[in-house]
Amino acid sequence: MDRHAPLRGHRAAGQLAALTVALTMTLAGCTGSPSSPGTAATPNATGSPNTGSGNGSQASPAALELIEKLDAGLQLPWSVDFLPDGTALVSERDSANVVAIKDGKATVLGKVSGVVPGGEGGLLGLALSPSFAEDRRLYAYFTSAYDNRIAKIQLTEGATGVLGLGAPEVIFQGIPKASTHNGGRIRFGPDGMLYVGTGDSQRREQPQDKGALGGKILRLTPEGRPAPGNPFGDNPVYSYGHRNVQGLAWDSAGRLWASEFGPDVDDELNLITPGGNYGWPQVTGAPGRDCLIDAKVVWPSTAESSPSGLEIVGGVAFTGALRGQRLWAVPLIGETAGPPVAYFTGEYGRLRDVARAPNGELWVLSNNQNPDFALILRIKG
Incomplete structure (x- = not known):
């Protein structure tokens, strides 16, 4: 039933591999508890706009212009992507609905079947096919009764131009x-x-086990197979040693960055290297261990961050903070990052996703439990 049962089926072998990795790291001096940020960038003292400090090579992001606080009646929105005409598609975590928003009006396209919400699980990430004009596919990551999985969904269009959802076709499972x-x-x-x-x-043996799917960044073909050129051969794993990755974005040079939740310390923004080990659960942050990759930005206090969705625009990485209830802007220059700068602190609650619309605007989703406070912030690009 599970296309990736071999990855999960060799549980004993995977645990042995994880133990071997842990022992190897111990011998190499790579163990440790959550660490101080070392050379990583951290928030400046005030966390306010236009007060960046640090290594002096990065300028603070310019002030952001809020265009609109859009109340579209959403319930726990989690992810947003855009059709070529600018229509936004938003996932609702617990209802499993995909909602289309155009000209400020929200329309439920349909419910994704097979979603079993619970805790932080439900209908999560959405991604439009890069060949949408030809295949009209929407991809969705969701929690089922057994696992987390990815499905492709055909967007239908009736005679009157009304959009709808086809049945989901699962292409990857076993997460x-x-x-x-x-x-x-x-x-x-x-x-x-x-x-x-x-x-x-919550399975701490998974992130260091390259035969397991938890605690990873995976790289797949559009049909759900391990992508050609992956660092570990016919294996979907692209990088490992992660705790909980909820933000992915590329800079103008094609480098992949990822936002990641720490435990009670050290939330991270990472520059991703194929095959790289980012240390969890042995370390967090930027301890400077030779065999691990340090975070580029560390938020020592998770009360200030808990970073989720990520977007990069004009050399600035924007990430929404859940517990921190603010939008962080991180200036990037090449492979380095400057000190994060905070916007909208405490004004709109938990900020879950950040995405760039076709017209250049930034859309930021707040996904508070109170449906009257689940807003979309439209920010001038």
């Missing part, structure tokens, strides 16, 4: 689920491959 740490972000990269952020699903 472990739990009440928390389900990951859930999916995005197509510049190479046309589908990148997937997964969580460790």
Whole structure:
């Protein structure tokens, strides 16, 4: 039944591999508890706009112009992507609905069948096919009764131009689920491959086991197979040692960045290297261990961040903060990052996703439990 049962079926072998990796890291001096940020960028003292400090090579992002606070009647929105005509498609985590928003009006396109919400699970990431004009496919990451999985869904269009959802076709499954740490972000990269952020699903042996799907960034073909050129051969794993990845975005040079939840310290923004080990659960942050890859940005206090969706525009990485209830803007220069700057702190609650619309605007989703406070912030690009 499970296309990727071999990855999960060799549980004993996977645990042995994880133990071997842990022992190897111990011998190499790569173990440790959550660490201080080392050379990574951290928020400036005030966290306010236009007060960046640090290594002096990056300028603070310019002030953001809020165009509209759009109340579209959404319930726990989780992800947003855009049709070529600018229509926004939004996932609702618990209802499993895909909602279309055009000219400020929301229309439910349909419910994704097979979604079993619970805790942090439900209908999570959406990604439009890069060949949408030809295949009219929408991809969705969702929690089922057994696991987290990815499906492709045909967008239908009636004679009157009304959009609808076809039946989901599961293309990848077996990603472990739990009440928390389900990951859930999916995005197509510049190479046309589908990148997937997964969580460790509270199974701490998974992130260091390259034969397991939890605690990883995966790279798949549009049909759900391990993408050609992956670092570990015919294996969907692209990078490992992650705790809970919920943001993926590429800069103008095609480099992949990812936002990641820490435990009670050290939320992270990482620059992703194919085959790279990002340390969880041995370390967090930027401890400077030779065999691990340090985060480029560390938020020592998770009360300030818990970063989810990520978008990069004009050399600035924008990530929505859940517990931190603010929008972080991180200036990027090449492979380095400057100190994060905060916007809208405490004004709109938990900020779940950030995405760029075809017209250049940034859309930021707030996904508060109170439906009257589940807003879309439209920000001038």
